[in-house]
Amino acid sequence: MDDGTASDGTVEEGFSGKRAAQICGITYRQLDYWARTDLVRPSLADAKGSGTRRRYSYRDLLELKVIKTLLDAGIKLESVRSAFHYLRENLGEDIVSAQLVISGTSAVLVRDGAELIDVVNRTRGQGVLNLLALDDVREELDDAIHLDPAPPDRSARAALGS
Amino acid sequence: MDDGTASDGTVEEGFSGKRAAQICGITYRQLDYWARTDLVRPSLADAKGSGTRRRYSYRDLLELKVIKTLLDAGIKLESVRSAFHYLRENLGEDIVSAQLVISGTSAVLVRDGAELIDVVNRTRGQGVLNLLALDDVREELDDAIHLDPAPPDRSARAALGS
DNA sequence: ACGTGAAACTACGGCGGTGTGATGATGACG
DNA sequence: CGTCATCATCACACCGCCGTAGTTTCACGT
Numbered sequence: 001m002d003d004g005t006a007s008d009g010t011v012e013e014g015f016s017g018k019r020a021a022q023i024c025g026i027t028y029r030q031l032d033y034w035a036r037t038d039l040v041r042p043s044l045a046d047a048k049g050s051g052t053r054r055r056y057s058y059r060d061l062l063e064l065k066v067i068k069t070l071l072d073a074g075i076k077l078e079s080v081r082s083a084f085h086y087l088r089e090n091l092g093e094d095i096v097s098a099q100l101v102i103s104g105t106s107a108v109l110v111r112d113g114a115e116l117i118d119v120v121n122r123t124r125g126q127g128v129l130n131l132l133a134l135d136d137v138r139e140e141l142d143d144a145i146h147l148d149p150a151p152p153d154r155s156a157r158a159a160l161g162s
Numbered sequence: 163m164d165d166g167t168a169s170d171g172t173v174e175e176g177f178s179g180k181r182a183a184q185i186c187g188i189t190y191r192q193l194d195y196w197a198r199t200d201l202v203r204p205s206l207a208d209a210k211g212s213g214t215r216r217r218y219s220y221r222d223l224l225e226l227k228v229i230k231t232l233l234d235a236g237i238k239l240e241s242v243r244s245a246f247h248y249l250r251e252n253l254g255e256d257i258v259s260a261q262l263v264i265s266g267t268s269a270v271l272v273r274d275g276a277e278l279i280d281v282v283n284r285t286r287g288q289g290v291l292n293l294l295a296l297d298d299v300r301e302e303l304d305d306a307i308h309l310d311p312a313p314p315d316r317s318a319r320a321a322l323g324s
Numbered sequence: 325a326c327g328t329g330a331a332a333c334t335a336c337g338g339c340g341g342t343g344t345g346a347t348g349a350t351g352a353c354g
Numbered sequence: 355c356g357t358c359a360t361c362a363t364c365a366c367a368c369c370g371c372c373g374t375a376g377t378t379t380c381a382c383g384t
Contacts, residue, residue: 053360074242199370213379352357
């Protein structure tokens with residue numbers, strides 16, 4: 001199932017919906033819901049009716065896993081939505097590089113401790129800060145991909161760049 | 163309305179439900195819901211049927227305002243519940259003194275920046291941290307009490323200890 | 325002491341968001 | 355061209371409220 005190779009021998013990149021859900025530790029229903037409510041759409045191939053297949057990229061999985069982590073931490077999906085909206089608009093590939101700091105509907109990336117203290121001080125009176133170490137999430141994701149039920153196939157290795 | 167004095171001239175301590183909600187910036191329905199579902203019960207006088215009155219203490223208001231701040235930051239009520247459960251069990255009067263750090267269902271208090279960095283580092287891989295400066299909340303609350311629609315009355319001043 | 329009016333709580337139905345489960349539809353693969 | 359994995363759709367459940375109508379009390383004036 002979903003070995004990543006198509007009938008013509010070409011390599012299908014990325015991950016099927018089912019596998020994406022398994023790897024990220026979310027239910028398939030959640031994945032489906034998020035795709036249909038525009039939170040995370042599969043960037044390689046979106047669904048176009050029954051029988052078609054979604055194809056998620058490695059980066060998609062990363063986002064899914066970050067979201068899952070935020071949800072587990074007790075953050076509202078609504079808040080996650082706006083933070084991601086902001087992140088996608090204001091940052092390129094750097095989404096996974098350091099500490100993610102979410103304050104209400106906006107978000108920032110922070111590299112080191114000093115910067116963190118700085119943000120914390122500047123945010124005095126602005127409410128609450130949510131911190132997440134993104135590189136940890138990446139590590140967990142990579143582990144999960146290798147421990148996966150389906151053996152790591154060419155597409156997974158390709159997506160990982162290893 | 164609700165000037166804090168009873169007919170016999172005695173001073174009723176604390177704040178009515180309506181005033182508590184106004185001061186803390188939450189709706190009366192929220193206050194009611196939280197009281198019914200055991201999140202924050204008025205410690206001076208709980209409701210015992212229609213016509214009775216809830217009486218909230220200054221400390222209650224503090225908790226309400228902290229909760230309101232957490233909700234505004236996009237934290238799920240469910241998560242707030244368990245954090246407060248934990249806080250009430252593990253800490254006495256110190257709830258309002260420094261930085262509140264919530265990680266999943268547990269919580270910690272942190273005094274200075276170094277301690278904060280420490281916690282952040284120790285929590286690597288444990289998910290998300292939520293930070294809140296409690297003293298700021300207290301300041302806001304005090305301001306709100308003085309700016310209140312109803313003039314600060316004896317009970318409010320008494321509760322403030324000023 | 326007592327009627328009165330308004331404040332405050334209660335009950336109940338409903339709504340939007342976030343899913344879940346079952347079942348049906350359909351493209352993809354062999 | 356049949357089988358099967360995957361997606362679509364629908365109905366339903368739960369949480370966290372909101373609005374409103376109903377009920378009860380209590381302070382106050384007489």
